[in-house]
Amino acid sequence: MKQQHAPEGAQQLSASAALLETFDDAVLTTDLSGRIVVWNEAAAAVTGWPADAAVGRHVRELIDAPYIVDVDEALVRAEALVRAQAGRGRPSRSRCAHPTATG
Numbered sequence: 684m685k686q687q688h689a690p691e692g693a694q695q696l697s698a699s700a701a702l703l704e705t706f707d708d709a710v711l712t713t714d715l716s717g718r719i720v721v722w723n724e725a726a727a728a729v730t731g732w733p734a735d736a737a738v739g740r741h742v743r744e745l746i747d748a749p750y751i752v753d754v755d756e757a758l759v760r761a762e763a764l765v766r767a768q769a770g771r772g773r774p775s776r777s778r779c780a781h782p783t784a785t786g
Contacts, residue, residue, distance in 0.1 A: 709723065715765065716758075732745055
């Protein structure tokens, strides 16, 4: 599985990515802009896109149209949550900082 990440979250993202590899379901995570940061082997098998080709692309490039509405809604909710937490003086990292879409 290929992944890109910020140095401060590297260890947590690496552990999460390793856990996602154990799933039989296709799982991907994106940043708040919709760029794929983690793409597990099951996602590669389902879509035909290997992780090294998927990571870094916008999710809309790889996910079929019926799922795009769900992805867009998840990105909007995650961004709103991050902004709300930042406004309360909390760290902007959260479990929703990397919305997940499964197919």
